[in-house]
Amino acid sequence: MRFHLKNVTRQFGQHVAVDSVTLEIPAGQMVGVIGRSGAGKSTLLRMINRLVDPSSGSIHFGDTEVSALRGQGLRNWQRDCAMIFQQFNLVPRLDVLTNVLLGRLNHRSTALSILNIFTREERIMAIAALERLGIEQAALQPAGTLSGGQQQRVAIARALMQSPKMVLADEPIASLDPLNAKIVMDALKDINEREGITVITNLHTLDTARNYCERIVGMARGRVVFDGPPNELTAEAVHAIYGSDRDGAGIDESMTSTSINIASAKPLASATPSAGVGTLAVAEA
Numbered sequence: 712m713r714f715h716l717k718n719v720t721r722q723f724g725q726h727v728a729v730d731s732v733t734l735e736i737p738a739g740q741m742v743g744v745i746g747r748s749g750a751g752k753s754t755l756l757r758m759i760n761r762l763v764d765p766s767s768g769s770i771h772f773g774d775t776e777v778s779a780l781r782g783q784g785l786r787n788w789q790r791d792c793a794m795i796f797q798q799f800n801l802v803p804r805l806d807v808l809t810n811v812l813l814g815r816l817n818h819r820s821t822a823l824s825i826l827n828i829f830t831r832e833e834r835i836m837a838i839a840a841l842e843r844l845g846i847e848q849a850a851l852q853p854a855g856t857l858s859g860g861q862q863q864r865v866a867i868a869r870a871l872m873q874s875p876k877m878v879l880a881d882e883p884i885a886s887l888d889p890l891n892a893k894i895v896m897d898a899l900k901d902i903n904e905r906e907g908i909t910v911i912t913n914l915h916t917l918d919t920a921r922n923y924c925e926r927i928v929g930m931a932r933g934r935v936v937f938d939g940p941p942n943e944l945t946a947e948a949v950h951a952i953y954g955s956d957r958d959g960a961g962i963d964e965s966m967t968s969t970s971i972n973i974a975s976a977k978p979l980a981s982a983t984p985s986a987g988v989g990t991l992a993v994a995e996a
């Protein structure tokens with residue numbers, strides 16, 4: 712199903728955070744959004760998920776006008792596009808398994824949700840999602856006791872439990888060391904490739920976007936200033952996106968550093984399609 716943003720704008724007071732962005736994203740694409748801090752990347756993602764409403768313009772998914780959804784329709788949409796955050800947003804005192812099961816909440820009746828009763832099928836699905844991310848051994852630990860990399864993998868498992876049509880990730884690896892960054896990006900790529908789920912991810916390093924995303928959207932001052940495949944991301948395009956510092960220092964080293972080296976990649980243990988548990992984890996309810 713085609714996803715379409717038409718002239719989407721968001722103002723905060725006088726400040727235009729996202730300025731008339733138009734994008735068409737076919738189902739199954741892996742899109743990296745890059746740009747300096749303050750360029751409007753998070754606001755753009757949050758509007759897609761409707762955590763923030765556009766000031767003007769519209770967002771469409773197939774025949775549905777996402778930007779006009781209310782009530783149950785809006786809740787269904789927020790279930791359909793799972794969000795991954797830089798700071799994981801887990802409930803630290805709850806165990807990992809329960810955190811993952813919370814991804815099912817929007818699939819359930821209110822009574823079952825209040826009582827925190829999960830079915831056997833849901834528990835199996837949650838364990839399968841944890842196995843896929845290689846953290847099933849931590850299932851009964853409080854989420855807050857895990858390392859950042861492990862917590863982000865739990866957050867991805869929770870996202871899978873939503874059976875999402877789209878995964879939105881806001882700088883998912885910005886707080887992680889290179890090895891965990893790689894594990895998390897590999898997991899997102901795997902979800903994109905195996906289930907054909909659209910992934911839109913904000914990234915703070917250029918090379919990660921180049922390595923993982925078939926399409927890169929570059930933002931500057933709320934506008935899209937580049938939209939194309941990584942091989943079209945020339946030095947001029949990079950300059951248009953990042954510009955140079957007021958003091959002329961140019962692009963921050965961290966933006967272009969090789970934080971993830973795909974070549975030395977150890978594949979995710981669960982990346983092999985063993986037993987098809989991954990498919991179970993995102994099977995339509």
Ligand SMILES: Nc1ncnc2c1ncn2[C@@H]1O[C@H](COP(=O)(O)OP(=O)(O)O)[C@@H](O)[C@H]1O
Binds near residue numbers: 749751
């Ligand atoms: N809730 C808000 N209230 C006021 N200004 C905001 C709010 N959210 C974002 N902004 C402003 O909008 C601009 C874009 O922010 P953001 O989308 O977070 O950029 P990025 O994710 O690219 O760093 C920034 O100038 C930021 O200060």
Ligand SMILES: [Mg+2]
Binds near residue numbers: 752754881913
């Ligand atoms: Mg941001």
